[in-house]
Amino acid sequence: MSRRGERPTPETLATLPVAVDAMGGDKAPGEIVEGARRAADQHGIGIVLVGPPDQVGDTQGLELVACTEVIGMDEDPAGGVRRKKDSSLVRAAELVRDGKACAMVSAGNTGATMAAALLRMGRLPGVVRPCIATPLPRLGRTPAVLVDAGANAECTAAMLVQFAQMAAAYVSARFDTASPTVGLLSIGEEPTKGTPLVKETHGLLVEAAGHGFEFVGNLEGRDLLPSPTDVIVTDGFTGNVTLKSLEGSLRFLFDTMLAIFGTDDATRDAAQVLLPHLLPLAAEFEPENTGGAMLLGTDGVCVISHGSSNATAMMNAVLVAHECATRGLADHVAAAVRPAQSD
């Protein structure tokens, strides 16, 4: 069960600020505070920064909830959350738990963000394990969402089915997609391909389909860009390796292209012609534009931004967090996992 009593209604949530971990990320606090201020100034989003005042410095006029500790990027997540009860991450999660913020956002230690959200907000009723949903671009369309992007290195088939249900609820709430399609990442299209975990999950997804999502069967790694389905389900180990592989290969090719462009005057001129066409493509693959990854299954909205987040990335993460909170994401996710419990 939830650690809180009643979840705030979407109407109440819409009046609450977004709690921003001012000390999370490689570019904290400067770019983080700047991004939060832009969300406030340009989009009218309420913001409450969380961090030690002497480390945060200039809050650019934003409200600051003071705390005394920071959990480092490389610190042991569970230990950090347990020991540093007055850290920016733990305090941000408590603001959501206590109905003082509609959502939290951090570009800090991913594991510690998850742990703080899980321990302070609690799990939604029926959720076995929260998972991380990461957007995958589909040029000109709403992004697909891959779960689990790394919260759970080891999974059961029942967990993977819940990930599918929660991700489908997220896609519906965020992009207004009716009955999102779900694909299961495997090593062949046939239901007989893959590990025993994948084969068992395939069977359970066939049974669970029709309640909030459609199951289209297995996908392969080569299907991910662009994904034919709205949701791609996999365990957190495979998901993390796959996402980082995609990220690495795209960065590698972009870097190689840039090097070619700089070869001589002729290539520099050619690049000028092509750049207007290439930039929108690059923008779709820029993590800063996607609004970050969403933690699903906690009793409150938590956006986990890329550690390299700049001000633009943070602004977009705040917008996504606010929109999902006011659209009642937690309620939708809770409703999505309920049928599996009562069947």
Next chain:
Amino acid sequence: MSRRGERPTPETLATLPVAVDAMGGDKAPGEIVEGARRAADQHGIGIVLVGPPDQVGDTQGLELVACTEVIGMDEDPAGGVRRKKDSSLVRAAELVRDGKACAMVSAGNTGATMAAALLRMGRLPGVVRPCIATPLPRLGRTPAVLVDAGANAECTAAMLVQFAQMAAAYVSARFDTASPTVGLLSIGEEPTKGTPLVKETHGLLVEAAGHGFEFVGNLEGRDLLPSPTDVIVTDGFTGNVTLKSLEGSLRFLFDTMLAIFGTDDATRDAAQVLLPHLLPLAAEFEPENTGGAMLLGTDGVCVISHGSSNATAMMNAVLVAHECATRGLADHVAAAVRPAQSD
């Protein structure tokens, strides 16, 4: 133990032809036979085609070992090999087993190729399970090799250690790399990150290192292009998903670039300037130039080419097969797994 008695010496193998499954692959037999003929004409490699004469048609002057059956691309691998004892794949593997060919090459059904090689050539002494090693380009350097690319969806830590040993032996034999470096694919650099399988494998690799390879620790998905290590070890499920993800993302970006190039006269002119720089890059990522994947652990050399192989891909696969056979790959692989058995 091996199903054969003495393995032929490299000197004997150098006198033997490469057995080519004339009916394997999307472009069989036309491009397959053409590629084999080019290997013979341009590089003086002995070739023996295997296939039903009426289906192979024009052998372009190459020797043909006649058989009556073909295992289809989508046919059940184990069942196909069991039922079709006179198929081109089974007969090709028998030519290697019987000392009539130095190696076999097929662009056909991957699972059936593995099964035919395993059942007819047999495993090398001490090998728990054969694995597939696939090259990953490193611009301007010898490629890295990822094992297992999909032969074993489920692995034990002992299997992964053998994959590392066999892949290191392969890299040494093919590229003359002394004591290749090995990285373990995981979701963080720290030895504590990953699944129990990965953590156990990490410990075993630390112990096994120094005998034929150096272990540098964990790699992440974003490290694969270009890989900092000569060998990347992972289970066949993760390896297959990862390789297909890389393949898909690169193809996606190349296709998108080509579409941009064709936008109008200005972009077409710009493309003309850039193409001389881009083509060498594209060539490095073209599966047809890498010579295909190598099956490791069988008592004989077996190259598994991409199903889409054209004549160039097949020619390169034949060259790699012949070179690895005459360099005594099977002996090197057998020697690499031996220390683990006797420790």
